[in-house]
Amino acid sequence: MEYTNPDALVSTEWLAAHLDAPDVRIVDATWYMPHMERDARAEYEACHIPGAVYFDIDDIADSDSDLPHMLPSPEKFSSRVRKLGLGDGNRLVVYSAAGGYSAAARVWWMFRVFGHEDVSVLNGGLPKWLAEDRAVEDIVPVTRERHLTARVNHFLIRDVNQLIKNVETAKEQVIDVRTAGRFAGTEPEPRPCRKKGHIPGSVNLPFMSLLDKDNHLTFRSADEISKTMDEAGVDTSKPMVTSCGSGVTAAVVTLGFYLLGHEDVAVYDGSWSEWGDHYDTPVVNS
Numbered sequence: 001m002e003y004t005n006p007d008a009l010v011s012t013e014w015l016a017a018h019l020d021a022p023d024v025r026i027v028d029a030t031w032y033m034p035h036m037e038r039d040a041r042a043e044y045e046a047c048h049i050p051g052a053v054y055f056d057i058d059d060i061a062d063s064d065s066d067l068p069h070m071l072p073s074p075e076k077f078s079s080r081v082r083k084l085g086l087g088d089g090n091r092l093v094v095y096s097a098a099g100g101y102s103a104a105a106r107v108w109w110m111f112r113v114f115g116h117e118d119v120s121v122l123n124g125g126l127p128k129w130l131a132e133d134r135a136v137e138d139i140v141p142v143t144r145e146r147h148l149t150a151r152v153n154h155f156l157i158r159d160v161n162q163l164i165k166n167v168e169t170a171k172e173q174v175i176d177v178r179t180a181g182r183f184a185g186t187e188p189e190p191r192p193c194r195k196k197g198h199i200p201g202s203v204n205l206p207f208m209s210l211l212d213k214d215n216h217l218t219f220r221s222a223d224e225i226s227k228t229m230d231e232a233g234v235d236t237s238k239p240m241v242t243s244c245g246s247g248v249t250a251a252v253v254t255l256g257f258y259l260l261g262h263e264d265v266a267v268y269d270g271s272w273s274e275w276g277d278h279y280d281t282p283v284v285n286s
Contacts, residue, residue: 001222004261008108009123009219010093016134019050025086026052027094030126031103031248033190043097049129050137053084055094057103057248060110067273068191068246069106071157074150077114085143088116095122095129099217105251109267115151121255128216158241158268160278166241167200167282173238174202177253178245178272185285190245193276197285199243205232207244207252225256236262243268243275 003009018024028048030040044054060080062070072080086092092111096104104121111119122129130136158172166172176198181187183204185196198204209228211217219225229236240262242250247269257265268275275281 001226003222003259005258005263008120008255008258010120011123012129012132012134015049015093015122015129019135021091023089023091025090025092026050027055027084027086027092027107028052028097028126029055029057029094029103029107030097031057031106035190040097045140046138047126047136048138049095049126050135051141052095053086053141053143055081055084055103055107057106057110067270069248071110071113071269074114074152077110078148078150082145082148083143085141085146087146087148090118090146092116092119093122094119095125097126099125099127099211103248105255106248109156109251109254113153113156115149115153124216124218128218131216155264156266158266160268160270160274160281163199163241163243163268163275164281170201171239172266173235173240174199174268175205175232175234175240175242175253176202176244177205177207177242177250179206180204182245182272185283189272189276191273193272195276195281195283197283199275200282200284202243203233205229205234205253207249207256210253210256219256219259222260225260229257229260240265241268242266243271245271246273247271 026049028044032038057069062072094104094107096102108119108121176183183198210225212220242253244250250267254265
């Protein structure tokens with residue numbers, strides 16, 4: 001079994017061969033949880049793939065929301081990414097300093113939400129690139145503003161009210177990608193919240209189960225991902241929605257489903273940061 005949509009990933013070999021291609025733009029989307037006390041932007045400035053620009057998911061976000069890195073308006077998204085030199089006619093390759101983990105998949109999803117489909121994730125990210133002794137630089141590129149037409153694809157986003165309604169209707173399969181302990185409510189959440197557990201009716205598919213831990217967190221094969229989905233009890237006959245802690249790692253699983261041909265898997269943007277503190281959200285602990 002092969003990936004249905006293999007172009008959603010690019011290899012380090014492919015990127016090395018296309019670094020100077022006029023239509024390719026490289027995006028460093030490295031992000032860390034606040035408790036890790038690491039400065040992703042400073043790390044980018046010290047070492048990044050040549051030509052890469054830095055995409056800050058906490059900056060290109062809804063600044064009026066109390067929730068972390070919620071999707072911005074299409075106007076704000078368009079304005080910020082234009083200034084990064086990203087736009088119409090570009091093939092975007094997004095990577096993270098944490099391989100398949102962190103925000104590369106989130107940024108891939110964000111561009112798709114706003115109508116830019118020509119975007120891929122670098123499989124293995126910066127760790128694999130560095131392990132292969134490929135070129136890096138510490139020069140922040142000078143960018144030339146480029147037009148981007150942002151149109152919101154609402155099929156790829158879910159909000160709390162839609163998820164509350166879905167608890168009753170069960171029309172969509174909600175896939176919680178947090179660890180089994182967080183799903184069961186037996187482990188603490190990295191962000192303080194009033195509730196622990198999971199959304200009623202959701203199934204647990206930890207995002208790390210889709211990644212090869214022995215190979216720089218590259219995505220596992222199509223057969224392995226499909227088997228993992230089946231073992232988790234995912235019902236692919238239904239529309240699917242992924243959820244995590246704050247809408248970042250949920251996109252890793254959305255990307256995994258996309259590779260297998262499930263192209264409209266949505267992300268619950270607020271995820272547990274919202275559900276776990278909302279006054280009117282039911283929770284299951286088990």
